[in-house]
Amino acid sequence: MAALGARRLLRPGRRWFSETVPGAPSPPAGPLYPPVVASITAKSKAAKSRRLQRFNQRVHAAATVEEKLRLYGKLQRPKYMVYPQTFALNADRWYRSFTKTVLVPGMPPRAAKPPAAAAGTTPEAGRAPEPGAEAPRAAEAPEAAKTPGPAAGAAPYISMGELRSLACDALLQESFYQKKKRPFLYRDQDHTPGPFLTQLVSTLAAFLSGRNPLLAASSLDLNPEVNYYWHHGEEVVVHGHRKGRVDPVRFQIDDNPHLQIRVPKQLPEVVPLESDLGDVPVIDHKPSKLPLFKKQYENKVFIGSKVADPCCYGHTQFHLLPDKLKRERFIRERLEDQIEVVYRSNGIASLFAWTAAQAMYQGFWSEADVTRPFVSQAVVTDGKYFAFFCYQLNTLALTAETIKNNPRKNICWGTDSKPLYDVVEDGNVKGFNDEVLLQLVRFLLNRPKEL
Amino acid sequence: LFAGVRQAQWLTKTKLVEGLPPAVQGIVDNPAHGLQELEERAKHAVSHARLWDTAEVAPRREQYCPVLFENLIHICRLMSGKYPSLSKRMLARNCRIAATWERESILLQVRGLSGILLNSMTPIAPVASKEEILATKEHVLETFYPIAPTIDLQEVNVYKELNDTGQCFGDGYPYSHPHTLFFLESANTRTDRFRPEQLRAKMLMFAFGNALAKAKALHGNDPKVLEQPVVVQSIGTDGQLFQFMVFQLNTTDLVSNDGVKNLVWIDSDQNLYEKAQCVPEVKKRVVMKPAGISGFQPDTFKKFLALYLHGTV
Numbered sequence: 001m002a003a004l005g006a007r008r009l010l011r012p013g014r015r016w017f018s019e020t021v022p023g024a025p026s027p028p029a030g031p032l033y034p035p036v037v038a039s040i041t042a043k044s045k046a047a048k049s050r051r052l053q054r055f056n057q058r059v060h061a062a063a064t065v066e067e068k069l070r071l072y073g074k075l076q077r078p079k080y081m082v083y084p085q086t087f088a089l090n091a092d093r094w095y096r097s098f099t100k101t102v103l104v105p106g107m108p109p110r111a112a113k114p115p116a117a118a119a120g121t122t123p124e125a126g127r128a129p130e131p132g133a134e135a136p137r138a139a140e141a142p143e144a145a146k147t148p149g150p151a152a153g154a155a156p157y158i159s160m161g162e163l164r165s166l167a168c169d170a171l172l173q174e175s176f177y178q179k180k181k182r183p184f185l186y187r188d189q190d191h192t193p194g195p196f197l198t199q200l201v202s203t204l205a206a207f208l209s210g211r212n213p214l215l216a217a218s219s220l221d222l223n224p225e226v227n228y229y230w231h232h233g234e235e236v237v238v239h240g241h242r243k244g245r246v247d248p249v250r251f252q253i254d255d256n257p258h259l260q261i262r263v264p265k266q267l268p269e270v271v272p273l274e275s276d277l278g279d280v281p282v283i284d285h286k287p288s289k290l291p292l293f294k295k296q297y298e299n300k301v302f303i304g305s306k307v308a309d310p311c312c313y314g315h316t317q318f319h320l321l322p323d324k325l326k327r328e329r330f331i332r333e334r335l336e337d338q339i340e341v342v343y344r345s346n347g348i349a350s351l352f353a354w355t356a357a358q359a360m361y362q363g364f365w366s367e368a369d370v371t372r373p374f375v376s377q378a379v380v381t382d383g384k385y386f387a388f389f390c391y392q393l394n395t396l397a398l399t400a401e402t403i404k405n406n407p408r409k410n411i412c413w414g415t416d417s418k419p420l421y422d423v424v425e426d427g428n429v430k431g432f433n434d435e436v437l438l439q440l441v442r443f444l445l446n447r448p449k450e451l
Numbered sequence: 452l453f454a455g456v457r458q459a460q461w462l463t464k465t466k467l468v469e470g471l472p473p474a475v476q477g478i479v480d481n482p483a484h485g486l487q488e489l490e491e492r493a494k495h496a497v498s499h500a501r502l503w504d505t506a507e508v509a510p511r512r513e514q515y516c517p518v519l520f521e522n523l524i525h526i527c528r529l530m531s532g533k534y535p536s537l538s539k540r541m542l543a544r545n546c547r548i549a550a551t552w553e554r555e556s557i558l559l560q561v562r563g564l565s566g567i568l569l570n571s572m573t574p575i576a577p578v579a580s581k582e583e584i585l586a587t588k589e590h591v592l593e594t595f596y597p598i599a600p601t602i603d604l605q606e607v608n609v610y611k612e613l614n615d616t617g618q619c620f621g622d623g624y625p626y627s628h629p630h631t632l633f634f635l636e637s638a639n640t641r642t643d644r645f646r647p648e649q650l651r652a653k654m655l656m657f658a659f660g661n662a663l664a665k666a667k668a669l670h671g672n673d674p675k676v677l678e679q680p681v682v683v684q685s686i687g688t689d690g691q692l693f694q695f696m697v698f699q700l701n702t703t704d705l706v707s708n709d710g711v712k713n714l715v716w717i718d719s720d721q722n723l724y725e726k727a728q729c730v731p732e733v734k735k736r737v738v739m740k741p742a743g744i745s746g747f748q749p750d751t752f753k754k755f756l757a758l759y760l761h762g763t764v
Contacts, residue, residue: 166538169541169626170541173541173543173626195544199541199542202525202528202542203528203538203541205528205529206525206528206529206531206532206537206538207531207538209529209531209532210531210532210533210535211532215529216529216532217492218529219495219496219499219522219525220521220522220525221504221518222517222518222521224504225505225506227506300506302506305499305503305504306502306503306506308498308502308503309495309498309499309503310495311495
């Protein structure tokens with residue numbers, strides 16, 4: 001009763017208060033109740049999406065890149081192991097569909113280099129003589145024609161003879177001059193082509209470092225490790241205690257290139273970010289039909305060295321095909337068209353893993369897509385035949401939700417494999433192919449436009 | 452080798468000089484070579500090898516020792532942008548060396564995998580002057596009586612006296628002069644690695660073997676005093692400590708104890724860095740030692756580079 005009386009007294013009191021403070025709104029500015037959202041722990045689709053959102057926010061808000069990578073790969077589930085060097089038939093079509101890559105045959109169009117100013121030289125124009133370019137020039141200056149540099153202070157143009165002699169020396173050193181034991185069974189590649197590739201790349205890189213300041217600041221890794229983990233597409237879990245749930249399809253690439261060059265500055269983009277140069281193949285089968293097998297282990301993302309390394313962008317990778325995938329084996333089994341597939345699948349998978357890992361080291365991931373394209377190059381060889389690849393990563397958003405409104409595609413330019421030489425006998429290299437060496441030198445000289 | 456460098460000296464009839472020869476020291480001190488800017492790169496090379504190279508927390512010695520060596524050689528090789536004659540070098544890995552000589556009626560032989568060898572087209576000029584070479588005549592080789600000099604050496608029946616450095620010399624091999632030998636002690640356990648003293652002795656023996664094989668190939672098998680001494684350098688490391696050595700072969704007449712002796716300059720136990728901390732050491736929530744390389748000594752890298760550049764600069 002006293003309460004009723006108090007309330008009756010209060011009501012005129014309230015009006016009395018409102019008369020003294022006219023026009024002051026009493027309810028608080030925001031809503032009275034917390035927002036109505038799905039629960040976190042319920043077994044419902046809304047709860048699952050809320051949990052996913054919370055996870056995405058956690059990764060977005062991570063302080064350092066290492067923390068981001070740790071959270072990104074925290075949950076371990078069975079995933080498909082994608083091997084870049086594989087004997088699977090038509091593997092490059094499957095890999096293109098997993099990584100949303102467009103394959104463009106041939107090499108990317110080279111942007112016009114700035115004209116030879118006082119200090120700079122145009123290695124393209126100055127490569128005298130360029131074989132296959134202009135016959136009269138080649139006829140005039142067959143061998144080591146060191147045309148004098150334009151102005152004082154400019155380095156002389158490189159001559160094909162010098163490069164050729166470097167390459168031939170490396171080849172002869174490994175195959176002929178150095179006394180080695182017989183190669184181990186099925187380890188032919190470690191005996192001669194492996195050391196030859198190491199020698200060739202290290203001497204060429206050192207030789208060209210005067211011309212390409214990016215190479216002068218580069219870091220050479222022997223037998224590094226490159227890993228990348230991503231989701232693409234969705235599937236229904238087949239058996240086990242999680243049977244029936246819709247899960248993203250997880251992939252992991254663990255790659256060991258023979259040699260790689262990492263640089264502190266990024267290579268320039270080849271085409272703009274949103275360009276569309278072809279179609280990505282769509283494959284209706286499950287990835288396990290390739291064949292691809294699942295395993296559950298640590299989700300690693302690694303470019304060859306940790307995040308603290310200043311050389312965090314990639315320049316060129318060199319891959320050596322193992323004995324299992326040599327050409328004679330394919331020819332014997334009448335699968336000649338698969339020879340090129342081996343080179344292509346190796347190039348696409350390795351380069352995708354490398355560029356995507358570089359992008360993750362800069363803080364991008366599938367929810368935070370790249371704002372600039374990441375470009376890297378690779379050379380796949382079996383010791384004699386060389387195939388060149390250039391990859392531009394335009395998008396990391398390959399998961400089922402993010403791929404819906406994503407028009408961007410990754411692009412890979414690739415050539416067929418060509419032999420560098422015909423045969424080595426008696427201390428002579430017969431049938432040396434200058435074009436392949438030229439392409440290799442062009443790869444090594446690639447650098448950002450400012451330098 | 453039991454008594455280390457002293458025993459190796461007796462076996463190869465060599466006189467020891469402490470420190471690096473003046474020619475190499477001149478390259479180290481010469482500021483024109485731009486060795487200051489390379490300090491930063493050398494520090495990155497060490498950090499990469501010791502800290503960043505692996506996805507695990509800390510790489511093991513078997514991994515970081517070769518990686519450190521490759522990184523340092525890469526920096527040295529990149530100097531060939533400045534000195535084009537540096538491209539006339541070729542690195543040979545896993546080369547096998549064999550050399551035999553007689554020493555006071557004991558037949559000695561050096562055989563085995565000598566690590567990594569750097570060959571060059573042009574030989575290194577002799578480091579010691581003629582007077583110094585003649586002065587070694589007076590030097591008496593120290594013996595450690597009562598221990599015989601051949602202690603700890605394996606006695607084998609030799610059927611073929613071999614002399615070669617793993618490469619075919621006569622076939623017009625362009626890089627025919629051994630320049631530098633590199634030894635990497637990269638075993639994980641300390642007992643498998645050579646101690647510094649023994650590492651220096653091993654370096655001396657192999658450098659001598661290479662020089663002797665080259666001298667015999669150039670001047671024939673007769674023992675005599677060489678007109679053009681053969682110089683071979685050698686660097687040994689276990690990932691942190693570096694041993695530098697320059698060996699000059701003055702004579703192949705090794706049977707007697709008198710006469711002109713060979714010369715070796717040794718700079719031992721140079722630390723490239725004090726400690727490489729992979730994870731910061733934290734005691735009671737306070738960071739005691741931050742992660743990174745501490746105590747980096749650029750002089751050691753300068754000496755490495757100087758030995759690499761020696762002969763072309």
